[in-house]
Amino acid sequence: MSLPSIILLIGSLLFIAVWTTKLSSRFNIPALLIFISLGMIAGSDVTGFIRFDDAELAQLFGTIALIVILFEGGLQTVWKDVKQELAPSLSLATFGVFIATTVVAVASHYILGFNWPNSFLLGAIVGSTDAAAIFSVLSGQSVRRKVGSTLEVESGTNDPMAVFLTVLFLEFVTNPQEASLLSGLFSLTWEMMIGLLLGLAIGWIASAVINRIDLSSSSFYPILLMSFGFLSFGIASAFSASGFLAVYVTAIYISNHELVYRQTLVRFTMSMAHLAQIGMFIVLGLLVFPKQLLDPQVILSSIALALILIFVARPLSVWLSLWPFKYSWREKVFISFAGLKGAVPIILATYPLVAGIDNASMIFNIVFFTVLLSTLIQGSLLSILADRLYLNETGSSTIQTVIEFMSIGKPNAEIIELTIPRHHPFIGKMISDIQLPQEFLITAIIRDDQIVTPRGDTVFEGNDQLLLLTPKHRIKTLKRFLFPKTS
Template identity: 40%
Template sequence: MTPFEYLLLGTSLLLLVSILASKVSSRLGVPALLLFLLVGMLAGSDGPGGFEFDKPVLVQSLGIVALAYILFAGGLDTNWRSVRPVLGRALILSTLGVFVTALLVGWFVHEVLDFSLLEGLLVGAIVSSTDAAAVFSVLRSRNVSLRGELKPFLELESGSNDPMAVFLTVAIISLLVDPGAKLYHLPLLVLWQMAVGAAAGYLLGKGGVLLINRLRLEYEGLYSVLTLTLVLLIYSGTALLRGNGFLAVYAAGLVMGNSSFVQKKSLIRFHDGLAWLMQITMFLILGLQVFPTHLVPVTLVGLSTAAFLMLVARPVSVFATLSFTPMTVREKTMISWVGLRGAVPIVLATFPLMAGVDKAEMIFNIVFFIVFTSALLQGSTIPLTARWLGLDAPISAKPRRPFEFEPSDEEKGELVEVEISSASSAVNRQIVDLHLPPGSLIVLIQRRGEFVVPGGGTLIEAGDTVHLLAERERINAIRAMLETPP
């Protein structure tokens, strides 16, 4: 076998072991991503695998690309109607809350370690963002969800707080490398990056929907290639405009996921699988980059910093920034505890290595230790905390629809699901009495875990999920009619 074939064999085996480890994670109640890290560490130079790997440039480059695809998939799968009510408070926590967390952790590191204030703030900035993917993977493995608006709030907050962490990290590194740099332009730079990122994401997301619907590709597989290309285009184009590329790809995914376009369901499934591949690959390489023997000297520092982050910095930032919101103390406590650290902090920890910052290797090891500790301790106790606070809710098993509907670019119809609440005017009415507009039809009703094929005399019940086939321009009006109270 050639060296290349050995590389392919090793890569495939690592991916296979990681996929099998995801099954183990559900039994242990810890995030699967934590096990992906462990697999990488075991395969690395200090582990039984003995694979020599020390390439921070590759780790950083791959991490940026992987995060772009992960954030795009997160936006694509986010329901705008569910996150819209929590938009304001989530954005406050994902910006001001991240800033407060970075300040508090930075002060702690400065006081406890032999770090300057700027070096401490750099550690704080790197670990200031959270990872909801790890949170919800733990909840799903225990068949637990969160009540009320907590789930959409955490989805939006964690999906939108990475840009602020990236900006703070880059800004502090520039001050460490060039102590004479001016600070007065930083607030304007934040506003510019956020504004350009959001605007570019919205416009390019709309443009992506228009392009997919108008291009009429001959082969269905090319639509996946097209969206792959769009993600890279959105990130790089926004970065060239000095905007925040991560915010742009998330916003673009959010816009596209809440629009109608050709091959939508298959593309959502494709990007979900791609996001998993990116997460596995990224965590494997991050695990390879870590030397476990180098973590031993920072054990005490890492534990104390992780404890301060989990028990002081995150709760203070949550309660302070959400103090004027209607959220309860129990909800704020839950949000404080589910602030798991994921891939972003470890990727950001490679930035000081690349910039030649003093103590960069120690910072990387501290950050890795904090992420590992957070995922292990918080991740394993999230379901217990949700039950203790009375905020847990069972995950209702969704039966698979017995058919798939993929509208082509020539068709005007779209198949959507509408949940019927107890307050809906459609409850206890026959379908024929709903007087649906021409060109619309309720083709299926999901009721108590089963599917009902309806007729004109079928009664609509509270809790039903109706599968509505209608012309795209009529869907919003019909949805509003079905959801409006009598």
């Protein structure tokens, strides 16, 4: 296929993918299912437009896309909303993944006749929830905050556990003499701890750099922000730590600290994450050969494993992992059913392909078919289940700031966003009382998801978000005025 034809095809696929999202919302079909289908249709077995069978390249592309998706998910995470659900989420992301892996491994051993290393390898690949799928589905839901936060943090932090288990059991398959559970546990502890610490450190550095650097054009700030996501993954991987965990933690740290151009930067990463999702699922769809999925053994085995995963492995892992925590049975039922699978299991299924082990193609096809069934069943019925369990919250949706102030060239003024903490000395005072220099202008106040028009008699309250118009060269002066002790 010629270069112009390839570019035309890429543009067509992206255009179709965006427009089919309307079908997704209208018929309650998960968008990622549509994206994967587009890739399968464009692939070798159907139209033959794109002949693609490079598992290693698909793995690389999928990893890059996941970095973008996890980074965007971290930027959307509000720490004060999720910190109370951190312990149960981590329990699900570690203990829960191991339980689900074990249940699927036992089922694979007796249904497929795999040996135990291959069975546990398959269980590890499909044992975790998928951040891309969870973020995508929950973005259109008004589900109870406690439940939504638990699912988001779980999906954002369980990738390290899934990758660790996959690599560990792949080692047992390819090199059983040197594989060791003890060394594996040490490796997991190292990956999690160092990934967390590096994520926090890089997040701190990123916040300081983004807020203090004076770039010639504000259009460079989104690129600078995204660079820290890739740096976080790369540096963590260089230390044999979890790159995915580091990316997620870095983004959470940045999001929950002062950040200039916050809304513009968040919108940029949202667009990048959507593009990454579309591209990733199309590429993974290209890697699949639909004719192989029609193998009766693949179909029957996948259906059996998907049903066991949805109705046995996931509920068991949720109820045992959340047993010490205060969750109602309705919340546990919803969290159990919300264990969506997506890109992560498919990307992990490329590991056996790259390693060239026996049954690698069969494992990949079974994982792919299982993911499709999980997405179709769970993703389609999730909103209905939330209604039936009375877990949807009405009137609690957050109003996002709608001001975009992304200047071109060298701007002489900027709109920045600052949050007034509850202990700030301005709390209880009127705007006219603080003697704000005339060169600075409070353009709006976001309070309790409402926009408050600032006037002289407007009284500051805790956690007010201030949008201030300021000369660019005076941003530091403004910060010193508002936060004299921390500047």
